[in-house]
Amino acid sequence: MKQYFLIALTLFITTSAIAKPLVVYSGRSEALVGPIFEQFEQDTNIKLDVRYNSSPAGATQLLQEREASPADVVFLQETSYLSVLANAGLLQELPNSLLDQVPEQFQEAQGRWMGTSARARVLAYNTNLISEDELPQSLAELSDPKYQGKLGWAPTNASFQAHISGLRALWGDEATEQWLEAMIQNQPTAYPKNAVQVSAAGTGEIAIGWVNHYYLHRLQQQQPDLPVKNYSFPQQGDAGNMLMIVGAAITKNTDNQAQAEMLLNYLVSEPVQWRFVNEVFEYPASKNVATHPDVASLDSIEFVEIDQGSLADIGPTLELLKKHGLL
Amino acid sequence: MAYSNTSGYAASTGAFFVTFIVFIPLIGLMLGLLDPIPNPFLTTAPSFISLLQQTGALKMLFNTVLLAGSVSIVAVCMGTWLAYMQQRANYPGRKILSLLCLMPLAMPSYLLAATLRESLGPGGMVGSPFGFPMFTGFWPAFMVLVLTTVPFVQLLVNATLAKSSSAEEEAARTLGANHWQVFRHVIMPRLRPSFAFAILIVQLYVISDFGAVAVLDYQVLTWRLYQSVDHQQLQEATLFGVALLLITLPLLVLSRRIHGKVPRNMQVGNARAPKSKKLGKKSLILTYVIQTFVIGLGVFLPIITLFVWVLMGAKYDNAFASLSQPVLDSAWITTIGALFVVLLAFFPAWYTARNKNKSSWLVEQMTYLSSALPGVLLAFGLILVALFIGRYFDVRSLYPWLLSSGILLLLGYAMRFLAESYAPLKASILMLDPREKDSARLLGANDWQWFKRVALSTLKPGVLTALLLAALAIIKELPVTLLLGGAMGLRPLSFRIFDRYQEAFLHDAGLAGLVLLVVSFTMTLVLLRWRRHA
Numbered sequence: 001m002k003q004y005f006l007i008a009l010t011l012f013i014t015t016s017a018i019a020k021p022l023v024v025y026s027g028r029s030e031a032l033v034g035p036i037f038e039q040f041e042q043d044t045n046i047k048l049d050v051r052y053n054s055s056p057a058g059a060t061q062l063l064q065e066r067e068a069s070p071a072d073v074v075f076l077q078e079t080s081y082l083s084v085l086a087n088a089g090l091l092q093e094l095p096n097s098l099l100d101q102v103p104e105q106f107q108e109a110q111g112r113w114m115g116t117s118a119r120a121r122v123l124a125y126n127t128n129l130i131s132e133d134e135l136p137q138s139l140a141e142l143s144d145p146k147y148q149g150k151l152g153w154a155p156t157n158a159s160f161q162a163h164i165s166g167l168r169a170l171w172g173d174e175a176t177e178q179w180l181e182a183m184i185q186n187q188p189t190a191y192p193k194n195a196v197q198v199s200a201a202g203t204g205e206i207a208i209g210w211v212n213h214y215y216l217h218r219l220q221q222q223q224p225d226l227p228v229k230n231y232s233f234p235q236q237g238d239a240g241n242m243l244m245i246v247g248a249a250i251t252k253n254t255d256n257q258a259q260a261e262m263l264l265n266y267l268v269s270e271p272v273q274w275r276f277v278n279e280v281f282e283y284p285a286s287k288n289v290a291t292h293p294d295v296a297s298l299d300s301i302e303f304v305e306i307d308q309g310s311l312a313d314i315g316p317t318l319e320l321l322k323k324h325g326l327l
Numbered sequence: 328m329a330y331s332n333t334s335g336y337a338a339s340t341g342a343f344f345v346t347f348i349v350f351i352p353l354i355g356l357m358l359g360l361l362d363p364i365p366n367p368f369l370t371t372a373p374s375f376i377s378l379l380q381q382t383g384a385l386k387m388l389f390n391t392v393l394l395a396g397s398v399s400i401v402a403v404c405m406g407t408w409l410a411y412m413q414q415r416a417n418y419p420g421r422k423i424l425s426l427l428c429l430m431p432l433a434m435p436s437y438l439l440a441a442t443l444r445e446s447l448g449p450g451g452m453v454g455s456p457f458g459f460p461m462f463t464g465f466w467p468a469f470m471v472l473v474l475t476t477v478p479f480v481q482l483l484v485n486a487t488l489a490k491s492s493s494a495e496e497e498a499a500r501t502l503g504a505n506h507w508q509v510f511r512h513v514i515m516p517r518l519r520p521s522f523a524f525a526i527l528i529v530q531l532y533v534i535s536d537f538g539a540v541a542v543l544d545y546q547v548l549t550w551r552l553y554q555s556v557d558h559q560q561l562q563e564a565t566l567f568g569v570a571l572l573l574i575t576l577p578l579l580v581l582s583r584r585i586h587g588k589v590p591r592n593m594q595v596g597n598a599r600a601p602k603s604k605k606l607g608k609k610s611l612i613l614t615y616v617i618q619t620f621v622i623g624l625g626v627f628l629p630i631i632t633l634f635v636w637v638l639m640g641a642k643y644d645n646a647f648a649s650l651s652q653p654v655l656d657s658a659w660i661t662t663i664g665a666l667f668v669v670l671l672a673f674f675p676a677w678y679t680a681r682n683k684n685k686s687s688w689l690v691e692q693m694t695y696l697s698s699a700l701p702g703v704l705l706a707f708g709l710i711l712v713a714l715f716i717g718r719y720f721d722v723r724s725l726y727p728w729l730l731s732s733g734i735l736l737l738l739g740y741a742m743r744f745l746a747e748s749y750a751p752l753k754a755s756i757l758m759l760d761p762r763e764k765d766s767a768r769l770l771g772a773n774d775w776q777w778f779k780r781v782a783l784s785t786l787k788p789g790v791l792t793a794l795l796l797a798a799l800a801i802i803k804e805l806p807v808t809l810l811l812g813g814a815m816g817l818r819p820l821s822f823r824i825f826d827r828y829q830e831a832f833l834h835d836a837g838l839a840g841l842v843l844l845v846v847s848f849t850m851t852l853v854l855l856r857w858r859r860h861a
C-alpha cells in the first residue's frame with residue numbers, strides 16, 4: 001500500500017512541476033472571465049493556469065508569497081487591491097506599449113497596473129415599488145429615514161468597500177462614518193453578493209439596491225421583464241456616481257514576461273473589449289469600442305473625480321465597517 | 328495465530344500515521360490562536376476578546392446550536408416514523424415512496440438550497456403565486472437541512488428495526504393498540520439508543536453543513552468562517568474555527584459513547600419477519616404528508632427548477648458555458664480523491680479489525696473525529712498549517728507549493744470522508760477468516776496466492792462500497808473543494824454550480840446541476856442496492 005501512495009505522490013508532484021503555464025490570480029469570477037481566458041488559450045496556444053479567488057484573497061496570497069509566488073499576472077475586480085500590491089513593490093511598471101492603449105484614467109499613476117474595463121456604482125430599483133422621482137438626488141440622501149426598510153447593500157463586496165474608501169477620501173472620515181451610521185438606521189438588508197441583491201430588487205425583497213451597474217443587464221438577459229432599472233444621481237459630480245475600474249498587472253518576478261504582456265495586451269484588444277462590453281455589460285477601456293446600447297453611456301453620468309490611488313487605503317475602511325458590525 | 332508479521336506492522340504504523348493526520352488542522356488552529364495572522368490590510372491587530380464582541384461570534388454560536396438542535400429533533404422524528412412505516416406497515420406505494428424518500432441523499436445541500444430559494448422565494452414559480460416571503464435565514468435553512476437529514480435517519484433506524492423481532496409489537500396490537508400507540512410505547516423505548524445516536528449524527532451534520540447556510544445566508548459559524556477566509560480575515564476565522572471545534576467535540580464524544588450502546592441485535596425470542604399491517608387512516612395521512620414533503624421538496628421541485636433554469640436560458644438564447652472542464656475536473660478529483668481516501672482508511676480499518684485494545688479504540692475514535700469536523704474547518708486548518716510552515720521555516724515557496732500541489736486538497740478529502748470509507752472496509756476485513764489463511768498455507772499457497780484467491784474476493788464488496796461512498800461524497804463536496812481546490816485552479820461541477828449561482832447565471836448552474844445529479848443519483852441507487860444485498 002505504501003508503494004502505491006508513493007507512486008501517486010510522485011505522479012502528482014511531477015505533473016505539477018513539468019508544465020509551466022502562465023499563472024493568473026483572478027479576483028474576477030470564472031463566470032465572468034472564464035470564456036475569455038479559454039479563448040486566449042485557443043488563439044495563442046499559451047496554456048493558462050487561472051486561480052480564481054476573491055480579490056482580497058488573491059491579493060493577500062501574493063502578499064504572503066511575495067517573490068516565491070507562482071503568479072505572473074494579477075487580474076483583480078478592484079484597483080484598490082492592485083494599488084496595495086503595487087505599493088508593496090510586487091508589481092512591475094508596465095511598458096508604454098501597453099499603457100498607451102487605454103485612456104489615462106485607466107492607468108495607475110506610476111504605470112504599475114492598467115484598467116481593462118469599468119463599472120459604475122448605481123442604485124438598482126424596483127420600478128413597481130418606487131418611482132424615479134422618489135429616489136434620492138444624491139448618495140448622501142440615501143440615508144434619509146424615508147428609505148427605511150427599503151434598502152439593500154453588500155458590505156463584504158470589494159466594490160462596496162472601495163466606494164466607502166472613496167467616500168472617505170471625498171467627505172473625510174468623520175462625515176463618512178456619520179453617513180454610515182444613518183444608513184444603518186435605515187436597516188438595509190445585507191447580501192453576500194451583488195447579483196443576488198439585484199435579483200432581490202427584482203422580486204421585491206428590497207426596493208433599492210446599491211450595486212454596480214452591470215448585474216442588472218446580465219439578469220435581464222435571462223429575465224427580460226425584470227422590473228428593475230439602474231439609477232445614477234443627477235447631481236453633478238455626486239459621490240455616488242463613482243467609476244470602479246477593473247485592472248490587471250504583471251508581477252515583478254514573473255518568469256514569463258513576454259506571455260504575460262501578451263495576455264494584458266489581449267485583455268485590452270478590441271475583440272476582448274467587445275466581449276466585456278457585450279457579454280459582461282461593462283464600460284470599455286479601449287477608445288475604439290462603444291458602450292452597449294442598453295447601458296447608460298459614460299457621458300450621460302456626472303461622475304465624481306477621484307484619485308484611484310486613494311481607494312488603496314483599505315485598512316481604515318475595513319476597521320470602520322467592522323466597528324459598525326458590517327463585516 | 329500470528330498476525331504480528333510485516334503486514335501487521337505496516338497496518339499499525341499506517342494507522343497511527345493516519346491518526347496523526349487528524350491533528351494537522353487542529354495544530355494549525357492552535358497556532359492561529361497563539362500567533363494570530365494579521366490582516367495585511369489592517370494597521371492594528373485587534374485582540375481576540377474585542378473580536379469576540381465585534382464579530383458577534385456568540386450570536387453565530389447561538390444560531391448554529393439553534394439550527395442543529397431544531398433540525399435534529401424534527402428530522403429524527405420524521406425519519407424514524409418513515410423507517411417504521413417502511414418496515415412494519417403496508418400501504419399503497421410503500422416501496423417506491425420509501426425509496427424516493429432516500430433520494431435527497433444524492434442531493435448536495437447547496438443545490439437543494441439554491442433551487443428552493445429560487446422557486447419558493449418571492450418571484451419564484453411557487454413563491455410568486457402564494458406570495459411567500461424572502462427565502463433566507465433560519466426557517467429556510469431549517470427546512471433544507473431537515474430535508475437532507477431525514478434520509479440519514481430513515482436508513483439508520485431502518486437498519487435497527489430490520490434486525491429486531493416484531494413479537495412485542497404484535498402482542499401490543501393484539502391487545503388493541505393502534506399503529507401510533509405501538510410506535511409510541513413499544514418501538515420508541517426500544518429505539519431510544521439509536522434515536523439518541525441519530526440526533527447526535529444529525530446535529531453534527533447540521534453544524535458542519537456549509538452549502539445550505541451559504542446559499543440561504545443564515546449567519547452560522549461555518550458560513551462566517553468561510554467568508555472570513557474569503558476576505559482574508561484569518562484572525563476572525565480562527566475564532567469561528569475554535570468555536571466550531573468547541574461545539575463539535577462534546578457532541579462527538581457523546582455520539583461515540585452512545586454508539587457503543589446501540590444494540591447490535593434486538594431479537595426477543597425467535598426471530599421472525601414482522602407481519603405488515605394495514606394502516607389506520609390517521610397514520611396513513613401522516614405518512615403520506617411526510618413523504619410528499621420529503622419527495623416533493625427534496626427531489627421533484629429541485630429537479631424541475633433546474634430544468635426550468637436550463638429551458639429559460641435556451642429560450643432567451645443565453646450562451647451556455649462548456650461543461651468539459653467541470654466534468655473532467657470532477658472526474659479527476661473524484662477518482663484520485665476516492666482512491667486516496669480508501670487507501671488511507673485501510674490502515675485504521677485493518678488495525679482496528681485485527682486488534683482489540685486501547686490503542687485500536689483510540690485509532691477508531693480519531694477516525695470518527697476527523698470526519699465529524701466541518702469541511703470548512705479542516706480546509707482552514709490545513710491552510711493555516713501551510714502558512715505557518717512557510718513562515719517558521721522561512722521557505723516562502725513552500726506555501727504556494729503546498730497549496731497548488733493538491734496535497735492539501737487530498738488531505739482535506741481524506742480527513743472529511745475517512746469514517747465513511749472506514750466502516751465498510753472494517754466490516755469486510757472482519758469477515759476475513761484467519762483460519763482460511765492457515766488452510767491455504769497448509770495447501771501450499773503462499774501469502775500472495777492467499778490474498779489473490781481468498782482475501783480479495785472477501786474484501787471486494789467492502790472496498791467497492793468504500794470507494795463509491797467516498798466518490799459520492801467528494802463529487803458533492805463544496806467547502807474543501809472551494810478553499811483548497813480553487814487555489815490549484817480546479818473547477819469541478821460543484822464549483823461551477825456555486826459560482827454560477829452566486830453570479831446569477833442560472834442557466835449554467837442548472838445544466839451543471841443536472842449533470843451532477845445524474846451522476847450522484849446513479850451512485851446512490853447503486854449503493855442502496857449493494858446495501859440491500861449485503
